[in-house]
Amino acid sequence: MERQTVILITLVIYQLALVFIGFWAQRRTRDNQDFFLGGRELGTIVASVSYAASSSSAWMLIGYSGAAFTLGLPAFWFIPCTALGHYISWKWIAPRLMAMSKEDNLLTVTDLLVGDAKGRIRTAIVVSASLFILISFAFYVSAQFNASATTFSNSFDISFQNSVLLGAGIILIYTLLGGFWAVSVTDTLQGLLMIIVSAILPVVALIAVGGPAGLMAGLEAKVTAAQFSFTGDDSPALFIGFLMGVLGLGFGALGQPHLLIRFMALRDDKALRQGRIIATTWFVFVLSAMFIVGLCGHVLLGEIDDPESVFFGLTNSLLPAVMAGVVSAAVLSAIMSTADSQLLVAASTVSHDLRLGYRSQLSPIVVSRIVIVVLCATSVWITLQLPSDIFSRVLFAWSALGCAFGPIVVVRAIGYNTRPSAILAAMIVGFSLTVYFNNFPQQPSPGLFERVVPFVLGLVILFSLPRTRDKVAAQAPAE
DSSP states (O other), X not given: OOHHHHHHHHHHHHHHHHHHHHHHHHTTOOSHHHXXXXXXXXXXXXXXXXXXXXXXXXXXXXXXXXXXXXXXXXGGGXXXXXXXXXXXXXXXXHHHHHHHHHHHTOOSHHHHHHXXXXXXXXXXXXXHHHHHHHHHHHHHHHHHHHHHHHHHHHHSSOOHHHHHHHHHHHHHHHHHHHHHHHHHHHHHHHHHHHHHHHHHHHHHHHHHHTHHHHHHHHHHHHSOTTXXXXXXXXXXXXXXXXXXXXXXXXXXXXXXXXXXXXXXXXOXXXXXXXXXXXXXXXXXXXXXXXXXXXHHHHHHHOSOSOGGGHHHHHHHHHSOHHHHHHHHHHHHHHHHHHHHHHHHHHHHIIIIISOHHHHSSSOHHHHHHHHHHHHHHHHHHHHHHSOOOHHHHHHHHHHHHHHHHHHHHHHHHHTOOBOHHHHHHHHHXXXXXXXXXXXXXXXXXXXXIIIIHHHHHHHHHHHHSBOOHHHHHHOSSOO
């Protein structure tokens, strides 16, 4: 049987399984709480693995392995910094958010951001948050479609445009059918598949280069001095700036709506405690695996035109056809596990937060499904008309959301009573500065300016404008 045929059969079986899950989940979706939060009944495995998978996206398998190929050993710092950010999110944010969600009947992250704001300031916060979510997710989802096209083009003789449309169509089917349950269960399946691939490809690649010693010897002979040093060729000050930028990437998890809703949907404290361990371990394992893949690519593949193709270059040269099919399915898993979660959050933003699902003659769930289709189509257009590498596009969307919402989530979690006007100002400053620094990356440490400076300024604004006890008491219906 030809290699392409085996890959195609594997992918078809996998996609049919996802559609089946969508139909199963549809039977468990009865109202808004089911569609957006799965009835707040997420257990340990589903919550932790679906969280990890929806966070990783294609940037972890394709983008990060490509970054490790480009940067060399300095790319290592993404592993502890990313894992630390997610651990803190699970350890500190998750229990507070789970409790607040149940006590105040919060359905979306925007509900959390708004708090007790009333009147015009509440409307301004909701509209701003919704706009930032829709803009960021349009670019985020387009990065996933870009990755799906890369996957199909490396496996079959399919045009880029048809590959994008095929991936988008599959994601639409099961997201429209089952809502949050379909997204969470399929994300769990996809996360487990990514673990399998992360356990196989780096091991095979290490064996091919002669083990760890062979890898280091090969790297020393083929890479630059900067790529062979954990600190690169930067001065101590510049390296600290680089490290702070990478750490800012990890703390961006505090502001990601498609991850925070997992905490809001947790079933109980047991699921939270066990989920924290599983999710953190998942990140360390998969990131470490892709780091090894990127480094092995230098030794086995040499110079390549597109660093983000190193993952598929090793797959095609080292693995048999059946395993290549599993790997291709794993990449599509990474794509879908992020895209579906973000499409669902975008749907809740328009239907619930902007209240269009209540003001129209259509039901909120129908409005949500219309939004999913529209955003999916917009992301397809961005993918086809505004080409960009996967890693950069994901980093931008991740940073923008992290800086816009992360400081507010921190303030809500510690119970600090800040003014609604400060919430709005911090959100706008965080998002706007991230966009500005992303478009002017000439700074010595662009990651520091793009991810850390807006986040810190947001916190400064929030803590600089507290509400006095008298003002809080007097402000029952309005600010």
